[in-house]
Amino acid sequence: MVRNHLDRLAAHHVPAEGQILLHSADHGAAGRMVAEYANTVGASTIVVGAPTHGGLPALMDGSASRELWRHARSNILVVNPYAPNGVPAEDLWRELAND
Secondary structure: OHHHHHHHHHHOOOOOOOOOOOOOOOHHHHHHHHHHHHHHHOOOEEEEEOOOOOHHHHHHHOHHHHHHHHHOOOEEEEEOOOOOOOOOHHHHHHHHHHO
16 A cells, blocks of 8 residues: 555655554554654655544544654644545645645
8 A cells, every 4th residue: 555655656756755653552652653753764744644443533632643743843744535525635745745
């Protein structure tokens, strides 16, 4: 799945990198680990999907999100998987690449 998304971004000339977090001690640690990795590589934007099991309220209330927001030095984009036919993902990637 990660490779598929990276290939789609590359097709639009958007530089991107994907990492899979296999394990963390708790949700807060996961948020910190993502932020620390992004800070290390100098990421301009962290793109995360909203959890599908609890929707945006679960994301806003989660310790992972709080820690991500607390420790990240870059922008954070939350993608809603249930968004009605809004802006296609490819257009979002293009906008990010032009920032």
